[in-house]
Amino acid sequence: MSVTKIAIMGVGKIARDQHIPAIAARDDFELAATVSGSGGVDGIENHDTLADLLDARPDISAIAMTMPPMPRFDAARRAIAAGRHVMLEKPPGATTSEVRQLIDMARAAGVTLHGTWHSRHADAVASVRQWLATRTITGGHILWKENVREWHPGQQWIWQPGGMGVFDTGINALSILTEILPVDLRVRTSVLSFPANRDAPIAADLVFAGPDGVTITADMDWRYADTARWEQTIKTEDGTVKLLEGGARWTLDGVKQKAEGPGEYPGVYARFAELLSRGESDVDDRPLRHVADAFLLAKHISVDPFHDDA
Structure with a gap:
């Protein structure tokens, strides 16, 4: 070897x-x-x-x-x-x-x-992608909420231009969404909440439009003081899939399903090794394009200043 x-x-x-x-x-x-x-x-x-x-x-x-x-x-x-x-x-x-x-x-x-998009290698993501591949999507919702002071303490770069604010983690949800859906989406509306003393958003409310009137909404917030919630719900004509814990587990119509994956970063390096052996590249910029579109279409809301030590 x-x-x-x-x-x-x-x-x-x-x-x-x-x-x-x-x-x-x-x-x-x-x-x-x-x-x-x-x-x-x-x-x-x-x-x-x-x-x-x-x-x-x-x-x-x-x-x-x-x-x-x-x-x-x-x-x-x-x-x-x-x-x-x-x-x-x-x-x-x-x-x-x-x-x-x-x-x-x-x-x-x-x-x-x-x-790399490490969240795509979470244990349940591949199973959900396979299940959705032949289904008709009717709607969905992303809930991506955490406490920025717990998960990004003292990281000042995330609040600077280019740091992306809440999208630094919210883009993980978008990387999963673009991986599991058999249809393409576009950002239709965007509301971004900026702390009065920061250059990047602390929260985002998005609406994505898909074919045949499909709508998927996203609620991302870094001000969440309770246990982090990284969830995605996708509705289809055959049932409702829910990804939980950032893609680590999933349910179908509320029933827990089997999830077997390599784990996020073991999966990242397995994919890198595969690409190296084949002499290939893999760069999917769709999640980043969604973030860019969210900024382009954004209605800006000014909210209370954010301080790390508050």
């Missing part, structure tokens, strides 16, 4: 909690280095900059980029130009134009580009 030496760029919570354990669990990847200006991982070679890594380690053929989306384009562009395969944490870029350019660059360079 060939082993791909991979580096992680951006050693934050998501890298430590998800990427590093997922890599360690596989025989076909070796975490060979990190890129972090604030310290790397114990026992793993660290470089302060991507340029240092690219110069020092030509044997590292793949880089997982787990830093915030704003600096990701320049880093991915440099890595692709150096002939390295690139994995992008969600979202794949700060703008849709950046993503399209990276796709073209990777194709021209002959390297693999994988824009």
Whole structure:
């Protein structure tokens, strides 16, 4: 079995909690280095900059980029130009134009580009997609609510332009929605709530339109003080499917169904390994396009200022 030496760029919570354990669990990847200006991982070679890594380690053929989306384009562009395969944490870029350019660059360079959507690998998602494939969709609703102070403490970048605010997690719901539905949707209306002291929304109310009058609504809110709710309900002519816990389990007409999946980040790396073996890329920008459309169509509402320590 060939082993791909991979580096992680951006050693934050998501890298430590998800990427590093997922890599360690596989025989076909070796975490060979990190890129972090604030310290790397114990026992793993660290470089302060991507340029240092690219110069020092030509044997590292793949880089997982787990830093915030704003600096990701320049880093991915440099890595692709150096002939390295690139994995992008969600979202794949700060703008849709950046993503399209990276796709073209990777194709021209002959390297693999994988824009990951980890929630698509949650245990129940594949089963729901299969069940819905032959059904007629009649409507649905997304409920995506959590406490931002619990799940994103002190992360100031999420409130800056390009940080996406509530869509940083809400886009996970959209990644699942675009994966499981057999029809395409478009954003019809959008209401975004912006804290008076922030540049990104803390809540979003969306209406999606599909074929034959199908409507799916979405309620996303970072001010939810109770236990997080990550749920999607899809109604069909044959019954109602509900995805719970971010796609970890599902019900059909209220009855619990069997859910068997690889787990989110094990699934991400299994897919990356598959793409590398085939010399292919996989970058689906539909969830990001939905977010961009939500901003384009948005009615802006100013709400109370947000403070991390409130």
